[in-house]
Amino acid sequence: MKKVIIRKTEEIENWRRNINSEINFIPTMGNLHNGHIKLISTAKNDNSNVNLVSIFINPLQFDSKLDLENYPKTIYNDIKISFSNGADAIFIPNNEDIYPPNNKNIKFLKAPTELTSALCGLNRIGHFDGVCTVVYRLLNLIKPKNLYLGEKDWQQLLILKNLLRREKLNIAIKSVPTQRDFDGIPLSSRNLHLSKNQRKLIRFFSSELLEAKINFQQEKKINLNEIIKKLSAKKISIEYLEHLDPYTLQKTKPEDNISLLAGAIRCGKTRLIDHVFLMKRRPIIAIDGPAGSGKSTVTKLIAKKLKLLYLDTGAMYRALSWLLIKEKIDYKKEKKLQNIFKDISIVFKSNTNSHQDVFINNYCVTEEIRSQKISSIVSKISSIKEVRKFLVEEQRKIGESGGLVAEGRDIGTTVFPNAELKIFLTASIDERAKRRKSDKNSKDSLEIDLHKLKELIKKRDFEDSTREISPLIKANDAIEIITDGYSINEVVDQIINLYYDKIPKETEIK
Numbered sequence: 001m002k003k004v005i006i007r008k009t010e011e012i013e014n015w016r017r018n019i020n021s022e023i024n025f026i027p028t029m030g031n032l033h034n035g036h037i038k039l040i041s042t043a044k045n046d047n048s049n050v051n052l053v054s055i056f057i058n059p060l061q062f063d064s065k066l067d068l069e070n071y072p073k074t075i076y077n078d079i080k081i082s083f084s085n086g087a088d089a090i091f092i093p094n095n096e097d098i099y100p101p102n103n104k105n106i107k108f109l110k111a112p113t114e115l116t117s118a119l120c121g122l123n124r125i126g127h128f129d130g131v132c133t134v135v136y137r138l139l140n141l142i143k144p145k146n147l148y149l150g151e152k153d154w155q156q157l158l159i160l161k162n163l164l165r166r167e168k169l170n171i172a173i174k175s176v177p178t179q180r181d182f183d184g185i186p187l188s189s190r191n192l193h194l195s196k197n198q199r200k201l202i203r204f205f206s207s208e209l210l211e212a213k214i215n216f217q218q219e220k221k222i223n224l225n226e227i228i229k230k231l232s233a234k235k236i237s238i239e240y241l242e243h244l245d246p247y248t249l250q251k252t253k254p255e256d257n258i259s260l261l262a263g264a265i266r267c268g269k270t271r272l273i274d275h276v277f278l279m280k281r282r283p284i285i286a287i288d289g290p291a292g293s294g295k296s297t298v299t300k301l302i303a304k305k306l307k308l309l310y311l312d313t314g315a316m317y318r319a320l321s322w323l324l325i326k327e328k329i330d331y332k333k334e335k336k337l338q339n340i341f342k343d344i345s346i347v348f349k350s351n352t353n354s355h356q357d358v359f360i361n362n363y364c365v366t367e368e369i370r371s372q373k374i375s376s377i378v379s380k381i382s383s384i385k386e387v388r389k390f391l392v393e394e395q396r397k398i399g400e401s402g403g404l405v406a407e408g409r410d411i412g413t414t415v416f417p418n419a420e421l422k423i424f425l426t427a428s429i430d431e432r433a434k435r436r437k438s439d440k441n442s443k444d445s446l447e448i449d450l451h452k453l454k455e456l457i458k459k460r461d462f463e464d465s466t467r468e469i470s471p472l473i474k475a476n477d478a479i480e481i482i483t484d485g486y487s488i489n490e491v492v493d494q495i496i497n498l499y500y501d502k503i504p505k506e507t508e509i510k
């Protein structure tokens with residue numbers, strides 16, 4: 001494809017008509033560095049869409065005239081960098097193209113106050129309104145499928161996500177972690193203005209944030225005053241240092257797993273921001289839903305793609321059911337169960353086919369627990385109070401350090417009520433029966449006809465959703481996905497997008 005430079009808004013329309021492809025859009029203000037390169041190359045490697053980089057120094061987002069005048073301009077180099085890293089087109093409008101005088105159609109937007117009453121919003125009045133206005137204008141001209149933004153400007157990212165929701169724009173935001181220089185300071189066009197000594201101070205600031213992150217992993221708490229004291233001792237001028245909920249930018253709650261520690265400092269005339277995400281444990285995804293909704297297949301694929309542990313809680317109930325039957329234990333005598341459970345261990349191990357095997361007391365039961373005999377009894381056994389108590393405790397132990405995706409019927413409501421992402425996966429009974437029938441790994445496909453399968457699924461749904469203990473119900477904060485008519489990969493992609501909408505990519509960096 002011929003690489004093009006577009007300068008006029010009218011040309012955008014023509015170009016779009018000719019490309020015959022969806023667009024990945026990377027908005028910038030130029031002076032491109034490795035942070036921008038990462039955005040462009042991520043877009044290039046993500047899909048086969050056409051990649052468009054815009055370079056426009058937006059006067060509306062500068063709160064000081066001097067800052068605007070001093071903003072580094074390196075257009076020739078920017079063009080070279082964009083094209084050599086995967087841009088197919090570069091849009092370089094001038095001020096009149098973006099804000100034509102007398103054009104009544106330009107919408108001057110306001111960023112939401114709930115997201116601007118913290119961090120940079122308090123100190124850079126009007127800045128985020130300017131960002132919203134220019135990005136909205138660019139999106140309307142370019143009409144991309146995906147918008148690539150850096151997590152370095154986390155508040156900007158939240159505000160733009162909010163903008164897309166508010167304006168009902170069907171555009172996916174793809175974020176890229178903060179890119180850091182050799183000395184650990186975040187890459188920023190404004191770094192150009194720093195003296196050697198100022199750079200040293202920023203390095204100290206960034207390393208303090210990093211240290212707070214590491215300490216938090218162990219101690220689960222943070223002492224803001226202590227950090228402020230240390231920064232002040234170095235004569236670093238702090239504009240703000242705040243510990244907040246990373247999504248609402250309000251005060252963190254004790255039960256929150258992920259929080260944001262963000263600060264802005266001034267070095268001479270230059271103002272710099274940095275942040276880290278503090279985490280008590282790695283993220284957890286909870287996937288609940290009725291039998292046959294595709295949970296297992298989807299959960300396994302998500303675990304693989306996101307490199308998370310796959311916690312198959314259904315297999316744990318099946319394994320326990322298998323043992324109780326095998327050892328002819330009268331599970332109706334609940335009191336006795338507690339003693340028996342003391343000596344039971346259920347573990348998952350990856351096998352050579354990169355699948356997972358389930359072991360109960362060191363005996364592999366992966367195959368045997370899928371029989372119709374176990375299918376017909378597992379719901380009854382899993383409704384026994386002692387059984388649930390025991391297995392929920394086991395599951396929570398496995399989940400203490402997070403980094404897992406668990407599937408079941410009460411994961412989001414009982415086992416991991418603080419999971420970062422909760423999905424309720426479901427499908428119509430017809431669809432679920434059809435899937436079971438065509439599942440080559442399921443003994444059901446051979447043994448039972450479709451009509452009988454539907455009846456069994458209905459019965460199982462009823463038992464699961466009416467039982468007294470941990471019934472199958474959708475958690476209030478779960479997102480329901482009805483999978484009829486979607487391929488497995490489409491469902492997996494949808495959940496992965498929801499995950500990355502919630503979990504900053506940066507949290508994956510050690």
Ligand code: PAF
Binds near residue numbers: 028029056135153156
């Ligand atoms: O992050 C930036 O560089 C700018 O705020 C943006 C998104 C290009 C809008 O001018």
